[in-house]
Amino acid sequence: MCLAIPARVTALSGENMGVVDLGGVEREVSLALVDADVGDYVIVHVGIAISRLDEEEAKRTLSLFAELNEISSGEDENPS
Amino acid sequence: MSRKLDMEKGFVDLSFGAGGVASAQLTREIFAPEFSNPILDRMEDGAVIDMPAGRLVVSTDSHVISPIFFPGGDIGSLAIHGSVNDVAMMGAKPLHMSVGFIIEEGVPFSVLKRIAVSMGAAARDAGVTIVAADTKVVKKGEADQLYITSTCFGVVPEGVCVGADRARPGDRVIISGSIGDHGAAVLASREELGLTSDLKSDSQSVNDLVAAMLASGVDVRVMRDPTRGGLATSLNEIATTSAVGIEIDEGAIPVKEGVWAVSELLGLDPLYFACEGRLVAICPVSDAEKLLASMRSHPKGKGATIIGEVTDRPEIPLILRSTFGGSRVVSVLTGDQMPRIC
Amino acid sequence: MKFIDEYRDSALIKSLLAEIAQEATRPEGYRLMEFCGGHTHAFYRYGLLSLLPEKVTMVHGPGCPVCVLPISRIDAAVRLAAKEGVIFCSYGDMLRVPGTDGRSLIRAKAEGADVRMIYSPLDAVKLATRNPEHQVIFFAVGFETTAPATALALKQAAELELNNFSIFCNHVLTPPAMRAILDDGKQGRKTVDGIIGPGHVSAIIGSSAYRFVAEESQIPLVISGFEPVDLLESILMLVRQINDGRAEIENRYTRVVRAKGNPQAITLMQEVFELRGSFEWRGFGHLPDSAQKLAEKYADFDAEIRFQIEYDQAHDHKACRCAEVLRGQLQPEQCSVFAKACTPENPLGACMVSSEGACAAAYSYGSVVRQ
Numbered sequence: 001m002c003l004a005i006p007a008r009v010t011a012l013s014g015e016n017m018g019v020v021d022l023g024g025v026e027r028e029v030s031l032a033l034v035d036a037d038v039g040d041y042v043i044v045h046v047g048i049a050i051s052r053l054d055e056e057e058a059k060r061t062l063s064l065f066a067e068l069n070e071i072s073s074g075e076d077e078n079p080s
Numbered sequence: 081m082s083r084k085l086d087m088e089k090g091f092v093d094l095s096f097g098a099g100g101v102a103s104a105q106l107t108r109e110i111f112a113p114e115f116s117n118p119i120l121d122r123m124e125d126g127a128v129i130d131m132p133a134g135r136l137v138v139s140t141d142s143h144v145i146s147p148i149f150f151p152g153g154d155i156g157s158l159a160i161h162g163s164v165n166d167v168a169m170m171g172a173k174p175l176h177m178s179v180g181f182i183i184e185e186g187v188p189f190s191v192l193k194r195i196a197v198s199m200g201a202a203a204r205d206a207g208v209t210i211v212a213a214d215t216k217v218v219k220k221g222e223a224d225q226l227y228i229t230s231t232c233f234g235v236v237p238e239g240v241c242v243g244a245d246r247a248r249p250g251d252r253v254i255i256s257g258s259i260g261d262h263g264a265a266v267l268a269s270r271e272e273l274g275l276t277s278d279l280k281s282d283s284q285s286v287n288d289l290v291a292a293m294l295a296s297g298v299d300v301r302v303m304r305d306p307t308r309g310g311l312a313t314s315l316n317e318i319a320t321t322s323a324v325g326i327e328i329d330e331g332a333i334p335v336k337e338g339v340w341a342v343s344e345l346l347g348l349d350p351l352y353f354a355c356e357g358r359l360v361a362i363c364p365v366s367d368a369e370k371l372l373a374s375m376r377s378h379p380k381g382k383g384a385t386i387i388g389e390v391t392d393r394p395e396i397p398l399i400l401r402s403t404f405g406g407s408r409v410v411s412v413l414t415g416d417q418m419p420r421i422c
Numbered sequence: 423m424k425f426i427d428e429y430r431d432s433a434l435i436k437s438l439l440a441e442i443a444q445e446a447t448r449p450e451g452y453r454l455m456e457f458c459g460g461h462t463h464a465f466y467r468y469g470l471l472s473l474l475p476e477k478v479t480m481v482h483g484p485g486c487p488v489c490v491l492p493i494s495r496i497d498a499a500v501r502l503a504a505k506e507g508v509i510f511c512s513y514g515d516m517l518r519v520p521g522t523d524g525r526s527l528i529r530a531k532a533e534g535a536d537v538r539m540i541y542s543p544l545d546a547v548k549l550a551t552r553n554p555e556h557q558v559i560f561f562a563v564g565f566e567t568t569a570p571a572t573a574l575a576l577k578q579a580a581e582l583e584l585n586n587f588s589i590f591c592n593h594v595l596t597p598p599a600m601r602a603i604l605d606d607g608k609q610g611r612k613t614v615d616g617i618i619g620p621g622h623v624s625a626i627i628g629s630s631a632y633r634f635v636a637e638e639s640q641i642p643l644v645i646s647g648f649e650p651v652d653l654l655e656s657i658l659m660l661v662r663q664i665n666d667g668r669a670e671i672e673n674r675y676t677r678v679v680r681a682k683g684n685p686q687a688i689t690l691m692q693e694v695f696e697l698r699g700s701f702e703w704r705g706f707g708h709l710p711d712s713a714q715k716l717a718e719k720y721a722d723f724d725a726e727i728r729f730q731i732e733y734d735q736a737h738d739h740k741a742c743r744c745a746e747v748l749r750g751q752l753q754p755e756q757c758s759v760f761a762k763a764c765t766p767e768n769p770l771g772a773c774m775v776s777s778e779g780a781c782a783a784a785y786s787y788g789s790v791v792r793q
Contacts, residue, residue: 004622005344006425023341025277033686047542048571051625051678058677273541404435406469408787414766
């Protein structure tokens with residue numbers, strides 16, 4: 001659990017539905033459980049969006065990885 | 081004297097399968113005009129053909145694809161391309177075809193005509209003549225609109241030896257273009273999955289590409305068109321038949337973005353999606369660049385690329401190396417790929 | 423592709439692997455469980471198992487809702503599908519799961535049952551509106567990631583006042599299963615030193631739902647995404663916690679998972695579902711408060727009530743050891759029928775037929791190809 005993948009919202013249709021795009025392939029999904037707008041990325045699972053991707057968080061985590069690697073290489077040079 | 085078929089509103093009923101006047105009409109008015117050639121036009125019981133010198137190569141396929149019309153092709157053109165390609169994979173020149181139709185009652189004549197036109201065009205494009213055709217009609221529900229069985233006859237000249245048992249350690253594995261286009265396009269067109277896309281099947285005859293490859297003077301050892309079961313199944317079969325191992329680089333395999341997207345959305349693997357206009361070729365490492373160049377200079381081989389090599393480790397027929405050093409086994413497709421949830 | 427490619431970056435992956443190798447040094451090694459079937463699949467698909475240092479062992483968890491469903495419920499599904507006038511809708515994963523005597527939904531279909539594979543429960547509702555003369559039954563399976571979709575479908579059906587739509591509800595919950603795994607450790611069976619927490623279940627229930635893991639069992643848990651960088655980073659975090667003697671809940675999937683999860687989804691599920699007092703799980707037996715059924719208010723849509731479903735005392739195939747695999751007590755390759763009598767074409771148990779199942783993943787992607 002579970003196959004779910006980040007896709008970009010390209011349109012909103014009525015009644016909490018929207019269209020998402022992944023690599024040029026589109027599908028209509030339910031947006032009832034997320035607050036998402038056109039241009040946002042959502043995680044789609046069995047035809048519904050279960051979470052909105054936080055781009056800021058994504059950027060932050062990626063830079064954290066880089067930092068962690070730097071810090072620990074520093075530590076290795078000075079084993080305590 | 082029977083009336084001409086009402087091509088606009090008419091449809092097939094069981095009388096068209098009885099072998100009488102009505103059946104002949106189907107062949108005469110719908111299929112024959114599109115397949116027209118001196119042999120077929122004689123309308124004999126059997127086609128008499130002068131075969132050139134060389135060894136006869138024959139391939140038969142049955143086609144039951146649904147939907148019968150899909151982006152980039154239909155069951156008819158698929159049948160022609162498929163059998164032509166199978167013969168070409170043996171290094172043979174495809175020459176003639178024989179086709180059989182099993183038609184569900186209720187199918188409109190206009191649908192059959194569309195298929196016939198498409199098949200005629202595909203046959204001319206591939207340079208083959210359809211020398212024999214047969215139609216049968218079955219009750220509603222006994223066939224999913226239309227099933228086609230196609231057989232292609234070709235000739236392989238002396239000195240050309242292509243076979244799945246010829247792969248040797250050190251050889252290079254080349255694919256002629258992006259994989260999975262057909263499988264993904266058909267899935268994306270299945271109404272119940274609700275996907276919208278521009279994806280098109282890659283369905284095409286590649287016998288002309290094969291001719292160019294053989295003319296280059298390279299020792300083309302193996303060729304296979306990765307249809308049902310995709311690239312993964314074809315490479316597994318070759319490795320097993322040749323008693324070798326094959327290793328391919330994930331990063332080298334061309335996959336169109338849309339094909340990848342369909343696979344991700346449904347939890348499937350493009351390595352198992354059918355290709356209907358591609359071929360995989362195996363040749364000695366010393367010939368690889370030359371073969372690649374000859375393929376790339378042909379319009380149907382523009383996207384050709386080396387994806388891996390043959391090893392002397394047959395215990396695992398096919399291994400996929402990831403871009404970051406990991407590797408995993410790629411087994412033969414088991415059953416149908418079912419979209420996952422999970 | 424955005425939000426995917428960055429997490430498959432070779433350089434980052436190689437450096438994370440080097441980091442793990444450097445820090446995973448304690449003599450007794452690290453036995454880590456990835457709870458979620460999606461993570462199991464990802465480990466095999468990216469060939470990560472062959473790259474981890476010898477000291478780190480990944481043990482597969484029960485997070486495969488297809489695998490944990492007991493045979494008696496599969497048999498019930500097959501019986502429902504075979505009923506006259508029924509259109510039985512199911513996710514693709516469930517179609518080949520064998521019930522008693524190998525009877526599966528796909529076999530039932532071959533024998534004439536109208537079984538349809540659907541991608542979303544909302545599609546089942548559509549089918550019901552288009553086929554008013556048929557009874558449409560949706561086979562609802564899944565953990566908390568999937569239950570909200572069922573809930574949305576149910577609400578839609580209720581709004582449309584459909585009288586030909588019902589749900590055969592088999593939704594199960596993650597925390598009780600995780601507790602059962604941790605209890606194994608307390609009862610002297612093989613333990614795990616750390617857990618990789620499910621990514622998308624957590625998007626729904628929130629990272630705070632796992633506090634009990636640290637508090638009750640003093641085991642670290644790191645919530646992970648599904649890309650190679652996510653998984654390796656989570657392993658690194660677990661190794662560090664274990665080395666430091668810490669037992670904390672960490673969320674490394676912050677781009678998708680929040681502490682409080684998805685409140686809209688949680689509220690919706692609380693409205694349409696009720697806890698079952700007890701539910702049978704393959705591998706764990708009966709677990710209390712571990713599964714959901716439709717709330718009384720929605721009883722009209724409950725297939726178990728509408729069709730008066732009864733359950734046989736059904737048993738797993740006698741050679742099947744899915745139960746142990748699901749509890750992380752046995753690796754797939756250690757099962758005597760793995761890849762012999764039990765294969766994806768002829769599965770003896772669900773673990774071999776669900777592609778999230780540990781056995782299916784091990785079979786398709788092969789035994790670990792050690793570098």
